[in-house]
Amino acid sequence: MATSAVSHAGHASAIHVEKSGIWSWITTVDHKRIGILYGASAFLFFLIGGIEALLLRIQLGSPENTFLSAEAYNQLFTMHGTTMIFLGVMPLSAMFFNYFIPLLLGARDVAFPRLNAFSFWVFLFGGLFLNVSFLFNAAPNAGWFGYANLTSKQYSPGLNVDFWVIGLQILGVSSLAAAVNFFTTVVNMRAKGMKLMRMPMFVWMSFITQILLLLAFPVITVALILLMFDRLFGTMFFTASLGGDPLLWQHLFWIFGHPEVYILILPAFGIVSEILPVFARKPLFGYAAMVFSGAFIAFLGFGVWSHHMFATGMGPIADTVFSLATMLIAVPTGVKIFNWIGTVAGGSLQFRTPLYFSLGFIAMFIIGGLSGVMHASPPADLQQTDTYFVVAHFHYVLFGGSIFALTAGAYYWWPKMFGRMLSEKLGKVHFWLMFVGFNLTFFPMHFVGLHGMPRRVYTYPAGLGFETMNQIETAGSMVLAIAFLVFIYNIIQTARKPADAPADPWNGATLEWSIPSPPQEFNFAEEPVVHSRDPLWETKRERGGKLPEPARVSGAGIHLPNPSYWPILAALGVGSVFVSIMLVHTLGPIAIAAAVLFFFFCVFKWAFEPAG
Amino acid sequence: MDSHAAHAPEAQGLDPHEKSHPGPGVYIKIGVVLFVLTALEVAAYEVAHRPGSLGTLLQPILVPVLLLLSAAKFALVAMYYMHLKQDSKLFSGLFVFPLIIAAVVIVSLIALFIYHYSYQRGML
Amino acid sequence: MTTELSLSDHAHALHPPTSTGLDNRKVAIWTFIGSECLFFASLISTYLVYKGRDTKGPTPDEILQIPLVTFGTALLLFSSLFVVIALNGAQTGNRKRLLFWLGMTIVCGMFFVGMQVYEFQHFVHEGLKLQTNLFGASFYTLTGFHGTHVTIGVIWLITVFITALRGKLPPERALNLEMAALYWHFVDVVWIVIFPVVYLMK
Numbered sequence: 051m052a053t054s055a056v057s058h059a060g061h062a063s064a065i066h067v068e069k070s071g072i073w074s075w076i077t078t079v080d081h082k083r084i085g086i087l088y089g090a091s092a093f094l095f096f097l098i099g100g101i102e103a104l105l106l107r108i109q110l111g112s113p114e115n116t117f118l119s120a121e122a123y124n125q126l127f128t129m130h131g132t133t134m135i136f137l138g139v140m141p142l143s144a145m146f147f148n149y150f151i152p153l154l155l156g157a158r159d160v161a162f163p164r165l166n167a168f169s170f171w172v173f174l175f176g177g178l179f180l181n182v183s184f185l186f187n188a189a190p191n192a193g194w195f196g197y198a199n200l201t202s203k204q205y206s207p208g209l210n211v212d213f214w215v216i217g218l219q220i221l222g223v224s225s226l227a228a229a230v231n232f233f234t235t236v237v238n239m240r241a242k243g244m245k246l247m248r249m250p251m252f253v254w255m256s257f258i259t260q261i262l263l264l265l266a267f268p269v270i271t272v273a274l275i276l277l278m279f280d281r282l283f284g285t286m287f288f289t290a291s292l293g294g295d296p297l298l299w300q301h302l303f304w305i306f307g308h309p310e311v312y313i314l315i316l317p318a319f320g321i322v323s324e325i326l327p328v329f330a331r332k333p334l335f336g337y338a339a340m341v342f343s344g345a346f347i348a349f350l351g352f353g354v355w356s357h358h359m360f361a362t363g364m365g366p367i368a369d370t371v372f373s374l375a376t377m378l379i380a381v382p383t384g385v386k387i388f389n390w391i392g393t394v395a396g397g398s399l400q401f402r403t404p405l406y407f408s409l410g411f412i413a414m415f416i417i418g419g420l421s422g423v424m425h426a427s428p429p430a431d432l433q434q435t436d437t438y439f440v441v442a443h444f445h446y447v448l449f450g451g452s453i454f455a456l457t458a459g460a461y462y463w464w465p466k467m468f469g470r471m472l473s474e475k476l477g478k479v480h481f482w483l484m485f486v487g488f489n490l491t492f493f494p495m496h497f498v499g500l501h502g503m504p505r506r507v508y509t510y511p512a513g514l515g516f517e518t519m520n521q522i523e524t525a526g527s528m529v530l531a532i533a534f535l536v537f538i539y540n541i542i543q544t545a546r547k548p549a550d551a552p553a554d555p556w557n558g559a560t561l562e563w564s565i566p567s568p569p570q571e572f573n574f575a576e577e578p579v580v581h582s583r584d585p586l587w588e589t590k591r592e593r594g595g596k597l598p599e600p601a602r603v604s605g606a607g608i609h610l611p612n613p614s615y616w617p618i619l620a621a622l623g624v625g626s627v628f629v630s631i632m633l634v635h636t637l638g639p640i641a642i643a644a645a646v647l648f649f650f651f652c653v654f655k656w657a658f659e660p661a662g
Numbered sequence: 663m664d665s666h667a668a669h670a671p672e673a674q675g676l677d678p679h680e681k682s683h684p685g686p687g688v689y690i691k692i693g694v695v696l697f698v699l700t701a702l703e704v705a706a707y708e709v710a711h712r713p714g715s716l717g718t719l720l721q722p723i724l725v726p727v728l729l730l731l732s733a734a735k736f737a738l739v740a741m742y743y744m745h746l747k748q749d750s751k752l753f754s755g756l757f758v759f760p761l762i763i764a765a766v767v768i769v770s771l772i773a774l775f776i777y778h779y780s781y782q783r784g785m786l
Numbered sequence: 787m788t789t790e791l792s793l794s795d796h797a798h799a800l801h802p803p804t805s806t807g808l809d810n811r812k813v814a815i816w817t818f819i820g821s822e823c824l825f826f827a828s829l830i831s832t833y834l835v836y837k838g839r840d841t842k843g844p845t846p847d848e849i850l851q852i853p854l855v856t857f858g859t860a861l862l863l864f865s866s867l868f869v870v871i872a873l874n875g876a877q878t879g880n881r882k883r884l885l886f887w888l889g890m891t892i893v894c895g896m897f898f899v900g901m902q903v904y905e906f907q908h909f910v911h912e913g914l915k916l917q918t919n920l921f922g923a924s925f926y927t928l929t930g931f932h933g934t935h936v937t938i939g940v941i942w943l944i945t946v947f948i949t950a951l952r953g954k955l956p957p958e959r960a961l962n963l964e965m966a967a968l969y970w971h972f973v974d975v976v977w978i979v980i981f982p983v984v985y986l987m988k
Contacts (some may be wrong), residue, residue, distance in 0.1 A: 767924030
């Protein structure tokens with residue numbers, strides 16, 4: 051691979067030799083490498099979150115268990131939720147944004163390659179920072195939505211909540227920077243002829259996700275600032291005795307939090323919408339309806355946040371409005387589900403692993419969607435809220451939905467990213483273990499929830515009828531763990547095989563399959579021109595057969611941005627600014643000033659770095 | 663080495679999608695209007711807080727008057743100084759759509775809290 | 787040098803024309819400004835939700851004074867005018883106009899920050915601290931974060947001023963100033979909202 055590039059390029063002015071070594075990864079601005087960095091670190095965090103979940107399940111495997119203390123349980127369930135959302139599903143989606151948005155658009159990189167690297171490093175530092183809290187036995191312990199006034203200094207005097215607040219602030223910087231970048235990329239970096247309504251559905255759903263990120267994250271930023279001021283500087287935003295109102299936290303949190311759940315699911319919708327047509331051998335059913343239902347879901351997502359707060363007693367009018375708006379979201383969501391079914395129906399289905407996971411996604415997401423509509427109704431919600439029924443619901447949409455789709459995407463795009471096909475046999479074992487394990491773990495939660503088992507409580511007394519169901523759930527979680535061990539085994543086995551994946555193993559419809567697997571640094575030797583929604587299918591049809599295997603070329607003369615170490619240093623600056631704020635009472639304001647100066651210094655060096 | 667030479671093709675004047683920006687004359691006129699509107703805001707405030715028939719008349723409509731004046735200033739700066747009037751419609755969308763969501767958030771939060779408190783006190 | 791060669795030969799490859807014909811950086815700054823709308827909306831919501839719910843004073847009625855802040859408001863408004871004239875200077879290659887009005891913008895911005903520092907000190911002296919009551923907490927947070935934005939804007943404008951002073955802001959690179967100017971105008975329109983909402987509707 052590397053040798054062929056060198057031999058072609060001896061005489062060229064700008065050659066692209068495969069760079070290697072750790073420094074090349076630290077300074078990389080290549081969207082594909084950054085995508086792999088996102089994927090690798092997010093998968094590690096995902097495994098940590100999974101181990102946390104296993105510990106929780108072991109504790110709940112029998113009544114009045116003493117495997118975990120109440121305090122340890124609180125830390126673990128808080129970190130499980132926070133990790134899976136911010137360090138698992140979001141960055142795993144970001145891996146696909148990074149690697150595949152430019153490829154699907156026919157672009158050579160994202161709009162701002164260095165900003166892209168910056169986003170990744172900030173994310174990594176934020177994730178590490180959150181997990182470092184375990185070393186101080188001070189992991190966040192107030193739940194992933196950190197309700198006031200449990201998070202106040204009075205009730206949470208330790209560093210736990212500070213770690214959570216600061217960690218989320220750091221991750222917010224990463225998400226916002228990435229969102230600006232990908233938004234601009236989709237607006238401006240499309241191949242010739244790729245009008246908005248010709249963009250692949252994954253790009254569309256990712257694009258809508260960026261808009262949600264841009265509009266939702268500033269709200270949580272402000273909420274976290276207020277909480278930080280309460281904890282560090284003695285304000286009373288959420289202290290009822292001094293006039294503050296803990297309810298404001300809930301409002302601000304869910305104004306962010308509800309769009310956030312669409313941030314978690316829309317990329318998954320996009321991935322499945324790419325996979326189903328390819329394995330059904332027919333175009334996506336109802337393309338325009340898919341685009342507009344996605345946009346409508348996102349728009350409505352800003353008007354339903356209070357359905358998370360029916361139990362606070364907002365009053366009948368507010369309850370009614372938010373209930374109706376929430377039920378309305380079922381309509382565009384249903385449109386999407388019918389379109390997926392319409393895509394599969396009558397197709398000549400190729401039963402490969404990505405299709406398995408995609409079909410699993412549709413089935414599981416329908417269950418999660420339906421239980422979601424159930425607690426859109428305030429009287430039903432009052433019975434279900436804070437019970438395991440809700441836990442069952444959101445695992446059906448986030449695990450049964452997002453994780454199934456992300457796994458489908460991993461199997462689908464693995465050959466493109468690494469030049470090797472994952473084993474089909476192990477992939478199907480992985481699927482069935484995950485499918486069975488998932489349903490064993492989470493389906494019984496519907497019942498224990500409706501029987502009244504509260505969530506976020508570290509144990510339960512014997513004799514309430516929860517035992518058997520909880521044992522099944524714990525057993526199911528072990529099956530899930532085995533499923534992911536099979537996946538890891540598959541990855542290791544695949545890494546040992548020769549990199550011989552063809553450019554287009556699935557008979558794909560989109561541009562990424564027109565270039566070698568893995569792509570060269572510059573992606574496209576010639577900038578592609580697009581005439582339809584399924585450009586590659588169209589080209590193949592016109593040629594009356596398969597495309598020739600694309601040659602590896604030197605890419606002489608194609609300009610690529612230089613590697614830079616300023617993104618990682620600036621990311622370090624962001625991290626130190628926030629950490630110095632957290633420790634202001636120990637280190638003093640001088641530390642903040644120093645950190646801000648360091649950050650500004652990095653930004654200046656970055657801004658004035660020669661581009662050539 | 664002049665690393666920025668490559669920016670030349672996308673310079674302002676060569677951008678086919680954007681009409682040219684107005685000159686200082688227009689900016690100064692808008693500046694005068696902005697100044698007058700600000701003066702009106704403060705004047706409205708002063709009059710409404712002074713005893714007298716005009717004050718009593720203005721007091722109840724002070725908030726909507728101030729909001730209108732503020733909206734007018736906001737629109738003038740956005741349209742003329744931020745060039746939304748001449749520049750691509752995309753930029754207007756990028757500003758106006760978040761502004762709508764922002765307004766919805768502010769208004770509904772205020773309404774929700776007013777409603778919540780009156781409901782809890784049994785006033786509804 | 788080979789890199790230089792590739793630069794001049796492939797200037798178009800380096801910055802291909804974008805799908806919309808708009809510069810990436812201008813799209814990005816507008817995207818960021820759109821995002822910032824929600825940041826200030828959340829702060830303004832907090833201020834308004836808590837307005838009049840203090841358990842003790844000083845209340846806005848007792849402490850806010852109009853003359854000083856009106857002066858600050860005018861400064862910020864004029865700075866918006868100045869920076870757009872400076873941008874015109876940059877776009878038309880009128881170096882004198884660029885440098886003078888950009889300098890004036892920076893001076894106005896600095897005076898605004900100075901006004902705010904003075905005002906905060908005065909209020910603290912009068913007995914309104916961040917921790918005093920809800921008004922103190924939400925007022926300082928809202929206006930303080932606006933002030934932080936002004937400060938960052940001033941720093942940004944100063945760096946652009948220095949590049950201009952060194953003759954590195956020719957018309958084809960006026961976008962470097964336009965981005966800072968757009969951010970500056972945004973900070974101004976936020977104040978256009980804050981001024982009546984906080985000071986005149988007290």
